[in-house]
Amino acid sequence: MYRAVARTIATALAAAALATAAPAVGASAATAQADAFYTYDGSAPLSSFAPGTVLKTRTLSYHLLGVPTPVQAVQLLFRTTDAQGRPSAGVTTVVRGLGSDGSRAVSYQSFYDSLNPADSPSRAIAGGLTLGGAIANAEALFVVPFVLQGYDVVIPDTEGQRADFAAGPEYGTTTLDSIRAVSASPATGLNADTRFGLLGYSGGAIATNWAAALAPGYAPDVNRRLVGFAEGGLLVDPAHNLKYVDGGVVWPGVIPMAVIGVARAYDLDLTPYLSDYGKQVYAKMQDASIVNALGQYPGLTWKKLAKPEYSDPNSIPAFLAAVNKVNLGSAATPTVPGYLAQGNAGVLEGTFSNLPGIGTGDGVMVAGDVRALARQYCATGNSRIAYQQYDLLSHLGTAVPWAPTAVAYLNDRFAGKSAPSDCGRIPAGNSLAPEQPVPAGR
Numbered sequence: 001m002y003r004a005v006a007r008t009i010a011t012a013l014a015a016a017a018l019a020t021a022a023p024a025v026g027a028s029a030a031t032a033q034a035d036a037f038y039t040y041d042g043s044a045p046l047s048s049f050a051p052g053t054v055l056k057t058r059t060l061s062y063h064l065l066g067v068p069t070p071v072q073a074v075q076l077l078f079r080t081t082d083a084q085g086r087p088s089a090g091v092t093t094v095v096r097g098l099g100s101d102g103s104r105a106v107s108y109q110s111f112y113d114s115l116n117p118a119d120s121p122s123r124a125i126a127g128g129l130t131l132g133g134a135i136a137n138a139e140a141l142f143v144v145p146f147v148l149q150g151y152d153v154v155i156p157d158t159e160g161q162r163a164d165f166a167a168g169p170e171y172g173t174t175t176l177d178s179i180r181a182v183s184a185s186p187a188t189g190l191n192a193d194t195r196f197g198l199l200g201y202s203g204g205a206i207a208t209n210w211a212a213a214l215a216p217g218y219a220p221d222v223n224r225r226l227v228g229f230a231e232g233g234l235l236v237d238p239a240h241n242l243k244y245v246d247g248g249v250v251w252p253g254v255i256p257m258a259v260i261g262v263a264r265a266y267d268l269d270l271t272p273y274l275s276d277y278g279k280q281v282y283a284k285m286q287d288a289s290i291v292n293a294l295g296q297y298p299g300l301t302w303k304k305l306a307k308p309e310y311s312d313p314n315s316i317p318a319f320l321a322a323v324n325k326v327n328l329g330s331a332a333t334p335t336v337p338g339y340l341a342q343g344n345a346g347v348l349e350g351t352f353s354n355l356p357g358i359g360t361g362d363g364v365m366v367a368g369d370v371r372a373l374a375r376q377y378c379a380t381g382n383s384r385i386a387y388q389q390y391d392l393l394s395h396l397g398t399a400v401p402w403a404p405t406a407v408a409y410l411n412d413r414f415a416g417k418s419a420p421s422d423c424g425r426i427p428a429g430n431s432l433a434p435e436q437p438v439p440a441g442r
Contacts (some may be wrong), residue, residue: 200231
């Protein structure tokens with residue numbers, strides 16, 4: 001009986017998730033942000049707690065479009081580290097697997113891609129109703145296959161509580177400390193021996209890869225329990241991506257989003273470098289979700305956003321330094337097996353760019369960057385890297401074949417099967433060397 005009921009619930013969860021893309025979903029950001037659960041209000045400073053320490057716990061119904069379902073979720077407020085290495089408080093959610101014994105879990109990193117904290121997965125699960133949060137609700141489709149197989153699923157708010165969009169290192173530490181927290185809490189059913197797989201697409205791939213890369217140094221206690229990572233549509237070198245989507249049809253709106261997110265994460269004031277139009281866009285998109293960016297700024301370029309003397313973003317020293325910090329090419333090599341998938345038909349999503357040193361991609365992510373990263377991992381000691389490029393699919397299209405392949409890949413890692421390797425067969429990619437400064441006014 002329990003199994004039949006659980007399957008019915010999981011199937012309903014997946015079906016209802018399809019409805020979350022409906023434009024009728026309204027915004028209730030103020031209500032979501034007022035939730036006291038998200039605020040650390042203890043007397044001891046956050047710095048006095050070790051990363052991963054649980055600060056608050058609650059159990060609630062998993063909501064879809066603000067409507068509670070019979071599925072229960074545990075949410076934790078925990079101590080983590082932001083992009084600048086400062087103590088911060090993060091939030092994560094745990095959904096128990098069908099018949100789970102707590103031995104296997106998947107950390108699913110969402111692609112909610114937003115500059116609004118109200119759009120985070122935990123707030124959508126808790127009943128928040130925002131159009132951006134609907135993306136996180138729809139991702140129940142990626143969670144259900146693991147729940148049905150008995151895996152516990154952990155869903156961290158990877159961007160932190162300020163929604164530091166595109167700040168990869170913060171995505172990584174938040175993900176790793178989420179795993180620490182859920183493993184320490186008696187409310188989750190997980191423990192210090194629970195094995196984890198990392199999973200994410202697009203914005204979720206940022207968190208997945210940064211977590212895998214940072215784990216050996218930042219969280220060796222977590223790294224020893226990782227079986228592998230599976231990701232697709234990865235942002236590797238944001239400086240390349242800004243140039244790649246420049247002037248496109250669908251994706252140029254991510255230019256101001258990324259600029260705002262990186263500036264927010266590293267406390268930069270970029271308004272002195274922006275044109276009057278750039279300041280208007282900058283102000284308008286402070287709380288924007290990806291749904292406020294896609295297709296809404298066709299033809300937008302960096303030059304339109306910046307003053308003429310800063311027409312090359314590398315002429316802004318503080319921004320250049322921050323962008324180099326979020327380049328995965330400068331991060332450590334993961335020690336666990338990984339599967340990377342990447343589309344390369346960006347023309348299908350209105351990106352026709354093919355610049356020297358950058359090349360083509362899936363419309364928003366640069367294929368040559370992902371190939372270069374995979375090759376770099378192979379060359380620096382991790383021969384268990386699988387790479388798959390879909391030359392006929394764009395960013396959105398690649399997610400379709402990627403999802404079942406990623407599920408199968410992690411299933412095999414948990415089963416102890418030998419990890420496949422494409423090392424030696426991955427075509428050459430781009431240079432991932434740090435960006436170099438250029439003089440203003442050039």
